[in-house]
Amino acid sequence: MLDTRYTHGSPCWIDLGSPDTDAAAAFYTAVLGWEYHSAGPEGRGYGFFRQDGATVAALGPLTEEGARSAWTVYFQTSDADTTQMVAAAEGGRVRLRAMDVMDAGRMAALTDPAGAEFAVWQAGSVRGLDRASSRNTLVWVELHTPDPEAALDFYRSLFEWRWAEMEAPGMTYRVISTAEGDQEDASFGGAAELGDSGERTRWIPYFAVEDVDAIADAVTGSGGTALVAPTDVPDVGRLAWFADPSGAEFAVLRPAPTG
Numbered sequence: 001m002l003d004t005r006y007t008h009g010s011p012c013w014i015d016l017g018s019p020d021t022d023a024a025a026a027f028y029t030a031v032l033g034w035e036y037h038s039a040g041p042e043g044r045g046y047g048f049f050r051q052d053g054a055t056v057a058a059l060g061p062l063t064e065e066g067a068r069s070a071w072t073v074y075f076q077t078s079d080a081d082t083t084q085m086v087a088a089a090e091g092g093r094v095r096l097r098a099m100d101v102m103d104a105g106r107m108a109a110l111t112d113p114a115g116a117e118f119a120v121w122q123a124g125s126v127r128g129l130d131r132a133s134s135r136n137t138l139v140w141v142e143l144h145t146p147d148p149e150a151a152l153d154f155y156r157s158l159f160e161w162r163w164a165e166m167e168a169p170g171m172t173y174r175v176i177s178t179a180e181g182d183q184e185d186a187s188f189g190g191a192a193e194l195g196d197s198g199e200r201t202r203w204i205p206y207f208a209v210e211d212v213d214a215i216a217d218a219v220t221g222s223g224g225t226a227l228v229a230p231t232d233v234p235d236v237g238r239l240a241w242f243a244d245p246s247g248a249e250f251a252v253l254r255p256a257p258t259g
Contacts, residue, residue, distance in 0.1 A: 001139055001255070002132040002188050006076045009159025009178045011141050011188055012128030013074035013121050014205055015058035017067060018246050021045060024059055024069075027244050030222045031215060032136045032207060042102075054130035056137045064095060064109075069246035072119050073141050073203045074107065075159060080122040083158055084108040090157045100124075112154050114145045115201040120158075139208035139253055141189040145201045148174050148191040163191070171195075204241075206251045212238045215252050219244075 006012040018024040025036035025047070034049040034056060046060040062069065077083040080098040087110045088094050095117070096109035105124040111117050121128065131137045145151040152174060155161050160179035165172050171193055177186040194201065209215050212230045219242045220226060227249065228241035237256040243249050 002141075004128060004130065004132055006123070006128045007178050007180050007186075008076055008078055009155075009161055010076050010186075011073050011138065012076040012123070013058070013119075014071055014129070014138055015046075015060060015074075016069070016071050016248055017060060017062045018069050018244075018248065019062055020246060021047070021059055021061055023245060024248075025049075027222050027224065028057075028059075031218045031224070032209075034136070051131060051136060056129055056131050069244070069248040070117070070202065071205050071248055071250055072109075072117060073205060074119040074121040074128075076128065077120045077122050077159070080106045080108045080120050083120045084110060086158055087112075087154075090154050092154065098122075112145075112151060112201075114147065114151055116143060116145060116151070116203055118203055133208055135210055136207060138205055139255070140206035142204045142206065142251070143176075143189070143191040143202075144194050144199060144204065145191060146194050148172075148193050152176070152191055162186075168192075202249070204249055204251055206239070206253045209252045209254055212240050212252055212254050216240050216242070 028034050036047055037050055038047040048055045049057040084094050084098050091113035093111040095111055098106055098108040100106050103124050104126040106122040107119055109119045133139045152163055162177045162183055163174045165174055174191040175187050176189045177183045216226055216230050223245040225243045227243055230240040232238050237254050239253045241251045
């Protein structure tokens with residue numbers, strides 16, 4: 001699972017682009033108990049979701065033409081400029097060229113060859129989120145794509161990711177790990193095949209929660225939509241999928257006990 005010892009290729013930040021940041025802040029405060037803090041005038045509408053003072057996610061307005069509300073996963077890189085260059089050479093698209101974010105770090109917004117949007121982060125004064133894999137924080141990220149093998153080959157060229165196949169009901173699931181350390185301990189996400197579902201290619205964030213059913217009630221009570229009702233998955237845990245009031249998708253997970 002994720003932790004905050006960020007290495008090359010690990011998810012290190014997540015932010016939500018929304019057409020109504022006030023409504024989004026109110027929704028996630030009600031559902032996950034976060035507090036929203038604006039970055040101030042220099043932030044141009046950007047701000048941070050915090051939990052007991054620790055940053056666990058961020059929120060900003062939609063800035064790209066034609067953009068839809070969605071969560072964006074950022075992956076750690078030692079060199080954002082080189083990563084964007086490799087992404088373009090391997091068939092990806094550079095949506096926002098590498099740029100400095102004051103002294104916090106350097107970022108680039110990219111799209112993989114199948115259309116999944118993501119970003120990369122070269123740390124400056126900010127390494128990444130302050131918390132992960134604890135209550136109501138990011139615990140897993142999942143790529144849904146038509147051809148997982150081709151997609152993962154692309155990401156391996158950027159981040160040297162490893163993956164292992166596991167059989168799931170009706171599909172082969174690929175568990176993704178960073179290049180360093182024990183492969184299982186370094187796992188942070190997975191890749192699933194879209195098939196003929198008609199869904200778009202995208203990354204989905206999972207937040208760890210204590211009570212999936214209570215979160216489902218909070219989502220629908222706050223104007224969101226349940227896409228997958230709370231479900232038990234053997235050896236994984238209890239999970240559910242949602243869309244917030246602006247359509248941004250996310251999932252929650254109560255991991256199965258280990259040991």
